[in-house]
Amino acid sequence: MSDSLPSPQEQLKFLKQIQQILHSGSFSSTYKFALLMSLCRLAIEQGQDNGDRLTLDYLDIAEKFIDLYWKQTLPFHFNENEPFLLHQNNGKQAGIVSLIHSAQQRFKSIALARRDYTYWSQLKKKVADTVKKMPVTYLQNIKGQNIQFLYCLEDSQKQLVLLPQVMYCLRQFSEIIEELCQKRWIDFIRLKKQNLIVLNGLPDLDEFMFAPNRSQLGQVASFLIDLQKCQCFYCGKSLKNNKYAVDHFIPWSLYPADTGHNFVLADDKCNSQKSNYLASEQFLNQWLERNHLHDQLITHELSKLGFLTDIQRSHRVADWAYGQAKENGYLLWNLI
C-alpha cells in the first residue's frame, strides 16, 4: 500500500526545514547544495507523485554531482586576471572538484569522459564514496543537531532511502529548492576568500555556474536540422540563415539539466516567444511522438555528443512538468 500524501501543513513544514538547512546549516563546502539539487532531480526522474519512499543509488547521485561540478571546475575567466579554478571548500579544494579537474586534464569534454566506460565508472564510484561520507552525513545537521527529515542515516548505508513523503515534497518544490540552492551556492563562492581576490563584484557567476552548456549545441543543431527536415519544430516554417536555436522542450528553468531527447530546433521567433514556458499539450504529443519514432537515431547521435539520452528519463521529466503545470495552473505557450 502507498503511504499517504503529506498534508498542506506537512508540506509547508518540509519547505521550512529545507530553508532552515540552507540558512543555519554549517557549510564547509558546496556539496550540500549539490546534494539537495541532485535529490530533487532524481525524485523527478525516478519518482512518482505519491507518498512512498524512494531508494536512490549512490552512483546515480554521483552522476548528478559530476554534471553539476563539471562546468564549475573549468577555468573561470574574469577581466584581465589569469583564469582560475573556483574554490568550493573552506580548506583545500573540495575532493570532488579535484577528481573532476583531473578528469578534465584527460578528456576535453564530459561527453568524451562519459564514453570511456571504465574511467567513467571509476570516477562515479569515487565521487559516490565522497558523497556518502560527506554531504549525506552532514546535510541534516544544524548546529550539531541531526534533524533527519529527508532520510535516516542508518537505513542509507548501501543506497540512500528517502523517507515517506519526501519524494513527493521534492517533486512538488523542486523549482523553489533549485533556486534557493543556486543562490546560496553562488553566495558561498562569492564570499570564499580564495575567490575574493579575483571575484570582485563579478557579474556573470550565475551564468558560468548554472546556465546550460552551449559548447555542443552547434552539433545538436546540425543533427536536428536533418531530423526536422529544416523546419521549425513549432510552426513548421523553414529554418533559414542561422535564424534558429536549440530549444529545451521542457524549459531549463523548470528542469535545469540536459537530456538528449529534450532538444528541439525552433526558429528565433518561436524560440523567443516560448521562452521559459511549457508548450501546449498539442506540442507535447508531437514531441512524444517524435521521440518514439526516432528514439534510436536520437539516442545514437546525441549520446555520441555525450548527452544522457534515455527516452524514459526524458518522458518522466515531462510527466512531472506537465503534472505541475496542471496542478498549479501554469500558462502553456501556444502559437498565436
Ligand SMILES: [Zn+2]
Ligand atoms: Zn517557428
